[in-house]
Amino acid sequence: MTEAARPGGTPGENRTGRPGSTAVVVGGGLAGVTTALALADAGVRVTLLEGRPRLGGLAFSFQRGTLTVDNGQHVYLRCCTAYRRFLDRIDAAALAPLQNRLDVPVLDAAGRPGRRLGRLRRDALPVPLHLGRSLATYPHLSLAERARVGRAALALKALDLDDPALDERDFAGWLAAHGQSARAVEALWDLVGVATLNAVARDASLGLAAMVFRTGLLSDPGAADIGWSHVPLGELHDRLARKALDSAGVRTELRTRVTSVRAAEGGGWRVEVPGESLDADAVVLAVPQREAYDLLPPGALDRPERLLEIGTAPILNVHVVYDRQVLSRPFFAALGSPVQWVFDRTEASGLSEGQYLALSQSAAHQEIDEPVAVLRERYLPELERLLPGARGARVKDFFVTRERTATFAPTPGVGRLRPGARTKAPGLYLAGAWTATGWPATMESAVRSGVSAADAALAALGRPRDHLFVHEEAA
Numbered sequence: 082m083t084e085a086a087r088p089g090g091t092p093g094e095n096r097t098g099r100p101g102s103t104a105v106v107v108g109g110g111l112a113g114v115t116t117a118l119a120l121a122d123a124g125v126r127v128t129l130l131e132g133r134p135r136l137g138g139l140a141f142s143f144q145r146g147t148l149t150v151d152n153g154q155h156v157y158l159r160c161c162t163a164y165r166r167f168l169d170r171i172d173a174a175a176l177a178p179l180q181n182r183l184d185v186p187v188l189d190a191a192g193r194p195g196r197r198l199g200r201l202r203r204d205a206l207p208v209p210l211h212l213g214r215s216l217a218t219y220p221h222l223s224l225a226e227r228a229r230v231g232r233a234a235l236a237l238k239a240l241d242l243d244d245p246a247l248d249e250r251d252f253a254g255w256l257a258a259h260g261q262s263a264r265a266v267e268a269l270w271d272l273v274g275v276a277t278l279n280a281v282a283r284d285a286s287l288g289l290a291a292m293v294f295r296t297g298l299l300s301d302p303g304a305a306d307i308g309w310s311h312v313p314l315g316e317l318h319d320r321l322a323r324k325a326l327d328s329a330g331v332r333t334e335l336r337t338r339v340t341s342v343r344a345a346e347g348g349g350w351r352v353e354v355p356g357e358s359l360d361a362d363a364v365v366l367a368v369p370q371r372e373a374y375d376l377l378p379p380g381a382l383d384r385p386e387r388l389l390e391i392g393t394a395p396i397l398n399v400h401v402v403y404d405r406q407v408l409s410r411p412f413f414a415a416l417g418s419p420v421q422w423v424f425d426r427t428e429a430s431g432l433s434e435g436q437y438l439a440l441s442q443s444a445a446h447q448e449i450d451e452p453v454a455v456l457r458e459r460y461l462p463e464l465e466r467l468l469p470g471a472r473g474a475r476v477k478d479f480f481v482t483r484e485r486t487a488t489f490a491p492t493p494g495v496g497r498l499r500p501g502a503r504t505k506a507p508g509l510y511l512a513g514a515w516t517a518t519g520w521p522a523t524m525e526s527a528v529r530s531g532v533s534a535a536d537a538a539l540a541a542l543g544r545p546r547d548h549l550f551v552h553e554e555a556a
Contacts (some may be wrong), residue, residue, distance in 0.1 A: 110138020115531025142315030
């Protein structure tokens with residue numbers, strides 16, 4: 082590409098050949114792909130730049146011998162309407178189906194015989210009755226604890242999510258003030274919260290925690306039904322996403338690191354990559370907050386240093402391949418054990434013999450840098466305690482994947498640090514799960530941020546926006 086070339090073919094033309102707007106999207110994760118598709122669908126000529134050799138950001142797959150391995154187990158809920166629309170847009174919905182009805186097996190490693198397995202599931206009843214029978218029979222809490230959980234849930238439902246004061250409080254303090262025992266926090270509130278927030282209650286903003294429980298469990302009977310990919314994540318977020326981008330006319334450049342973004346003479350923006358320059362009417366930075374900080378031109382945000390104050394939280398994933406089947410369920414959650422959530426990834430990985438289990442360990446601050454040998458000595462005995470079938474099975478492979486900065490940390494006060502899609506620089510926008518979507522760092526938040534960025538850019542460009550699925554929280 083020559084100096085000051087426009088993204089794509091002839092300068093100033095869209096893919097139909099008519100004069101039109103141009104945009105560069107920096108970052109090929111879910112936020113960037115969503116933004117690029119939304120802009121292209123409105124007739125904008127888009128170039129998507131990604132530094133990695135693949136799309137998908139932190140939700141990707143890789144090869145380990147004959148196995149196709151996801152870097153971590155990712156799930157979504159029925160209430161994740163933006164991510165579901167994204168799956169539809171890339172023709173992937175059938176590959177990541179939802180449960181017909183919420184059903185989470187919860188196994189207590191320290192429980193008494195006959196009381197070790199409980200279930201969190203819903204009935205076909207209106208909110209909050211849809212969870213009534215499950216809560217009433219949940220064996221991991223006493224009768225008094227179950228009653229107090231019900232009262233706390235009603236109090237949570239009454240909170241005003243628009244109240245900024247909620248963001249400054251921690252969730253654990255609120256739970257304690259509403260009569261929640263340490264056991265209730267472990268067996269219910271953290272069971273859900275750690276997986277969705279990537280933080281235990283004491284480290285989580287009340288505002289984000291309330292949003293999770295209100296939206297997922299107290300908004301609609303089916304809101305918390307769980308979905309997950311039955312194929313490798315790379316099939317969805319890389320191959321099918323790239324196919325959709327190609328069909329939309331997006332020019333996708335991988336292994337391309339952006340070195341600077343600056344205002345161009347005469348208006349618009351110039352994006353520099355090694356040896357090349359791209360001019361565009363709009364630029365969207367869909368990259369992690371620290372990378373966005375490095376690329377932001379002066380004056381784009383009032384206090385750009387706030388981006389560096391947004392902390393990060395790790396996720397550790399433990400992968401175990403057995404020589405036989407040891408788990409008959411697709412997944413379960415665990416109590417009284419270091420193990421958090423366990424998923425059967427045998428079919429998705431392409432394993433032909435035995436069983437492949439993936440353990441998803443969120444908020445893994447203490448373990449993220451532990452040697453593999455230490456993790457092996459810790460987790461294999463725990464799996465044997467939880468799964469009798471594992472006691473006589475041979476471990477064919479054991480490995481770990483580590484995402485040290487998997488999500489932003491949902492700590493109290495983080496809400497005031499998260500910027501919106503618009504910057505003070507006309508034509509420059511931000512996207513990413515860490516931006517002000519109202520959601521924690523999930524695939525849903527990433528997609529919503531992309532919709533918001535595209536909506537803001539299209540409004541400024543005078544392009545059609547009626548194809549966007551714009552949510553109140555993301556607008």
